[in-house]
Amino acid sequence: MTTLRLDRINKFYGTLHILKDIDLDIAQGEFISLLGPSGCGKTTTLRCIAGFEAVSGGSIAFGGRDMTRAMPEQRDLGMVFQSYALFPHMTVAENLSFGLEVRKIAPADRERRIAQTLEMVRLTGYEKRFPRELSGGQQQRVALARALVIEPAVLLLDEPLANLDASLRDDMRFFIRDLQQRVGITTIYVTHDQGEALVMSDRIVVMNRGVVEQCGSPREIYERPQSLMVADFIGQSNTLTGRVTGREGELYVIATEDGPLRTHGAPGLAGEVRVMVRPENIGTAPGDNTLRGRVVKTTYLGASCLLNIETAAGSRFTTHAPADSPLAPGSEVTMGFAAHKAWAFAA
Amino acid sequence: MTEAVPLAPPRRLPVWWMILPAVVLLGGFLILPYASIVVMSFREASTSAVYGDGFTIGHYTEVITDPFVWGIVWRTVRTAAIVTLVTLLLGYPVAYHLARTRSRWASLLYICVISPLLVGLVVRTFAWLIILSNSGMANSALKAAGLIDRPILFLNTPLGVTIALIHVFLPFVILPLLGNLQAINPEVAMAGRSLGASRMRTFFKVTLPLSMPGIQAGAILVFVLSMSAYVTPAMLGGTKGRTMAVLVVQYLVDNFRWPAGAALAIFMAVLTVSIIVLYLRLTARAMRRLP
Numbered sequence: 001m002t003t004l005r006l007d008r009i010n011k012f013y014g015t016l017h018i019l020k021d022i023d024l025d026i027a028q029g030e031f032i033s034l035l036g037p038s039g040c041g042k043t044t045t046l047r048c049i050a051g052f053e054a055v056s057g058g059s060i061a062f063g064g065r066d067m068t069r070a071m072p073e074q075r076d077l078g079m080v081f082q083s084y085a086l087f088p089h090m091t092v093a094e095n096l097s098f099g100l101e102v103r104k105i106a107p108a109d110r111e112r113r114i115a116q117t118l119e120m121v122r123l124t125g126y127e128k129r130f131p132r133e134l135s136g137g138q139q140q141r142v143a144l145a146r147a148l149v150i151e152p153a154v155l156l157l158d159e160p161l162a163n164l165d166a167s168l169r170d171d172m173r174f175f176i177r178d179l180q181q182r183v184g185i186t187t188i189y190v191t192h193d194q195g196e197a198l199v200m201s202d203r204i205v206v207m208n209r210g211v212v213e214q215c216g217s218p219r220e221i222y223e224r225p226q227s228l229m230v231a232d233f234i235g236q237s238n239t240l241t242g243r244v245t246g247r248e249g250e251l252y253v254i255a256t257e258d259g260p261l262r263t264h265g266a267p268g269l270a271g272e273v274r275v276m277v278r279p280e281n282i283g284t285a286p287g288d289n290t291l292r293g294r295v296v297k298t299t300y301l302g303a304s305c306l307l308n309i310e311t312a313a314g315s316r317f318t319t320h321a322p323a324d325s326p327l328a329p330g331s332e333v334t335m336g337f338a339a340h341k342a343w344a345f346a347a
Numbered sequence: 348m349t350e351a352v353p354l355a356p357p358r359r360l361p362v363w364w365m366i367l368p369a370v371v372l373l374g375g376f377l378i379l380p381y382a383s384i385v386v387m388s389f390r391e392a393s394t395s396a397v398y399g400d401g402f403t404i405g406h407y408t409e410v411i412t413d414p415f416v417w418g419i420v421w422r423t424v425r426t427a428a429i430v431t432l433v434t435l436l437l438g439y440p441v442a443y444h445l446a447r448t449r450s451r452w453a454s455l456l457y458i459c460v461i462s463p464l465l466v467g468l469v470v471r472t473f474a475w476l477i478i479l480s481n482s483g484m485a486n487s488a489l490k491a492a493g494l495i496d497r498p499i500l501f502l503n504t505p506l507g508v509t510i511a512l513i514h515v516f517l518p519f520v521i522l523p524l525l526g527n528l529q530a531i532n533p534e535v536a537m538a539g540r541s542l543g544a545s546r547m548r549t550f551f552k553v554t555l556p557l558s559m560p561g562i563q564a565g566a567i568l569v570f571v572l573s574m575s576a577y578v579t580p581a582m583l584g585g586t587k588g589r590t591m592a593v594l595v596v597q598y599l600v601d602n603f604r605w606p607a608g609a610a611l612a613i614f615m616a617v618l619t620v621s622i623i624v625l626y627l628r629l630t631a632r633a634m635r636r637l638p
Contacts, residue, residue, distance in 0.1 A: 052537055072540040079541035085534035089556050089636040098552070099542035132638045150542060 003028045003063055003186040004049070004154055010057035011044055011210075018044050020210045022058070026154075026188065031180055033189045033197035036207035037233065042190045045207070046156055049188065051075050062153060073102075078147030079156040082163065084139045086131040092118070092142050093127035099150035117149040120179065137168045144176070148183060155180070155187045161196065173199055194234045198222065206230050222278075226266060226345050231276045238282070238317045240275045241347060251339050257313035261289045265344030272347040277337050279306075282319040284327075287336030293317065295331045309333060388609035397605045406610035416594070416611070420618065423590040426505055426580075427573035430512045431520075434569050435562065437513070438520040442561070443554075445521075446528035460521050463514065472582045475511040476502070479583070503585025511579045516572055520565035527561025528554075559633050567623055574619045591615045 004026040011019035019041045026032050034042035047053040049060060051072035059068045067075055078099075087095050093114055100110045118124050121141040131139055140160060147155055160176070161169045177200045180187050191197055197204045198218045206213045206221060206229075214226045225231040231239060242256035251262045254275055263275050291311055298321075299306040305325050309317045317335060321327060388406055393399035410416055445456060463471065478484045479501035486498040501507035531554065539549030577592040584593060595615070598608030 050537075050541060052540075071545075072537070073543045073545055076543075077541060079538065081534040081538060083532055083534050085532060085538040087535060087538070087553055088638050098539070098544070102543040102548065130636070130638070146538075146542070156541075 002026065003030075004188075005061045006045075006049070006058065007061070008058040009045070009048060009055050009060065011041075011048060011053065012056045018210050019048070019055075022212060024205060024212070024215070026186060029184045029186055031177065031187045031189065031200060031202045033191055033201040033204045034207055035191055035194060035197040035204050035233075036213075038192060039209075040207040041210040042192075042207050043158060046158055046188060046190045049154075050077060050079055050156055075154075076152050077154045077156055078150055078152035080140075080143045080147050080158065080160045082159040084131075084143040084160075084163075086139055086142055086146070088131055091128050091130055092123065092134075095131070095142060095146050096149045099146065103150065113149055117145045120148070120182075121145045136164055137172065140164065140172065141175075144179070148179075148185070153186065155185045157187065157189045159190055159192070161191075161193070169196075176200065198234070206233065208233075224266070224343055224345075225276065228274060228345075228347075231274075231345070236279050236318060238277045238279065238319075240315055242273055242275055242344075244270050244273055244344075252344050254344060256315075258291050258311050258315055261342065262339040263289075263342035263344045264340055266346065269344055269346060273344045274347045275342055275344050277317075277342045279317075279319045281341035282317065282335050282337045284319075284321065284333055285336050286334055288339040289337050289342065291317075291335045293333055293335060295327050295329050295333055297329055298325075298327060307333070309335065384609045385613060387606055388613050390606045392604060392606055406607045407614065409607065410611050410614050419589060419591055419594050420615075422505055422588075423574060423592075423615075424618075424622070426509050426512070426590060427570050429509055430516060430573045431566050431570045433509075433513050434517050434520040435566060438517055438524060438565065439558075439562075442521045442524035442528055445525050446531075447533065461518050464518055468515065468578050469582075471515065472511060472579050475507070475514070475579075475583060479507050479510065502583060503587050505584070505588045507583045508580045508588040508590070511583055512573055512576055515576075515579060516569045519568045519572060523564035523568065524558065524561040527558050527564070531557050556633065557637070559630070559637060563627075563630065563634070567626070570623070570626075571619060574615070 002025050004024075006022050006024040009019055009022040010017070022041075022045055024032075034045055036042050044053060048055050051067075051070060051074075055068060059066055061067060062075060087098065090098065096114045096117060097110055100113060105113070114127070115124070118127065121144055123138065123141055123145065126134070126138070126142075131142065134142065143160070157176070161172050164172060173196055176189075189197075189200060198221075201218055203216060204218055204221045205215045208229050214221060214230045216224075221230060222234055225234065225237075228239060231237045240256045240258065240261070242254040242261065244252050245255045245260070246253040248262060250264060252265050252269060252273075254261050254263060254273060256275065261275055265273065265275075293309040293311040295307055296310050296316075297308040299308075300323065301320075303323060305321045305323050305327075307319050307321050307325075307327060309319065311317070319335065327333060387398055389402050389404065390398035391401040391403050392406075441456075441460065445453060445460070448456075480486075481498040481500070481502070483501075485501065486495070489495045489499065499506075501510065535557070536549050536554055539553045540546070544552065575592055576590065577596065580588055580590040581593050581596070584590065591611070592615075595608050595612050598604045598611055602608075
């Protein structure tokens with residue numbers, strides 16, 4: 001069942017076209033990430049959903065009801081802000097109580113729900129603290145609890161982990177995802193961190209310059225990008241330009257400067273295409289596709305070694321080698337990768 | 348091998364040097380004269396000099412028991428309270444708008460806010476004299492609109508003084524509030540809305556409590572300035588709009604009663620401080636929870 005539907009959302013700031021025909025259907029209980037570089041329109045999209053920005057065109061429906069012109073307070077959603085935006089003059093319990101009081105929940109019920117929610121975010125015992133007396137991670141969990149305690153239809157998260165340090169951020173990813181699945185709440189998560197989006201989401205919406213570049217599961221986005229922007233933005237990738245010259249079963253044969261390659265790819269490709277191979281899928285033994293090159297640079301990463309390789313035709317590749325690899329700059333290498341590990345998309 | 352030479356500890360500039368000029372200025376030109384006024388208020392009156400030789404508390408008892416003085420005290424406090432309240436009500440929306448707007452006209456509005464400070468007080472008060480006179484712009488506009496038959500007496504009444512003081516002191520409430528409101532994270536108000544609270548509720552439960560420090564600063568500033576304002580009530584107030592500051596000057600200059608005038612001035616200062624302390628006590632609850 002669809003919880004939230006965005007239908008051809010457009011947004012202008014003066015003459016600047018910020019959002020262009022954003023379409024999105026979000027199912028009950030889904031965790032959706034809006035992912036993209038800064039200025040891509042992801043936060044604006046979230047604010048349009050929340051009602052803090054009026055859309056210039058298109059419609060927004062919650063559970064089948066049109067809410068395009070509704071005030072934020074009428075939309076039944078919980079929101080976690082990048083700055084947490086806790087009420088600094090209220091205790092943790094009062095912060096949580098705010099939304100319940102607005103909803104005229106009876107005091108006894110209020111207390112029970114506050115206690116339950118605080119337990120859920122592991123902050124039992126912090127009821128009487130003020131936000132300034134809590135660490136960043138604790139404030140973050142209070143913000144999460146405050147948004148969840150009202151049991152909204154949709155939870156909106158605006159880069160909630162951006163202000164935390166790296167190790168805490170990793171913990172919080174799993175914490176939020178786990179919490180979301182236990183509560184079963186429909187969630188929209190804005191981030192510019194592809195790692196976060198990959199591990200947390202059911203579906204990722206990759207945005208760039210106000211348009212949706214691609215929408216799909218983390219696996220689809222990572223393994224089958226539909227554009228160079230998606231291939232480059234999510235993970236590391238090697239891309240080659242080429243031209244489709246034929247089919248071999250379900251594979252494409254693509255002519256490149258480095259010779260013909262066999263890949264799978266988006267259906268119906270013809271003419272100019274790009275071929276993408278992830279560094280971890282390139283081996284140093286011949287495979288379905290074999291290329292020869294010379295090591296330009298090696299970088300020790302601890303668990304492995306990063307190789308920069310240049311082919312005779314001048315294409316540059318990065319790939320991983322074991323940390324104890326004897327390859328040094330200048331050595332000749334053979335690179336091989338399987339046809340089903342390479343992916344072609346329209347150039 | 349070279350021998351390790353112990354490094355000289357870095358020389359620190361003594362910090363008190365930096366506050367010395369301000370201390371000299373305040374001590375020499377505020378505290379000393381103030382002390383001499385306190386002393387003067389206890390001296391006996393004299394007809395041939397500023398004050399006589401002996402000491403007395405008679406000026407205080409005279410000032411405090413004089414119903415005429417209390418009439419003016421009441422009028423001064425009332426005028427200052429009304430001016431404070433009205434400037435807060437008028438200034439808050441302006442400060443809020445200035446703090447939140449992203450318009451390119453914002454700096455123009457900001458200049459408008461501080462522009463009254465760029466024109467001399469006497470000049471502005473003369474302008475009010477013209478506007479508020481019986482045949483002035485205010486009365487002719489009201490008459491043209493059919494709201495009044497006979498002109499409202501603005502001049503030589505507390506009303507005219509109040510109107511002019513509100514105009515003079517509006518920037519003093521807007522500026523501290525502006526700084527305070529700009530420091531409040533706009534996402535906090537958005538959080539209130541997202542939790543289901545209307546604009547109004549969010550304002551009264553979130554924004555207003557958080558802006559209490561700005562309200563405090565602006566209110567105290569305007570109240571103190573209104574209590575001690577001289578030029579405006581002297582020029583617009585006549586006898587019916589006379590305030591404490593005007594009365595003090597009359598004691599000193601017109602009646603040449605320096606010790607009694609000094610006692611009146613000290614009495615007024617003590618009264619002002621007492622009212623502010625009382626005000627702070629009453630609002631302490633609202634301030635306690637703020638960071």
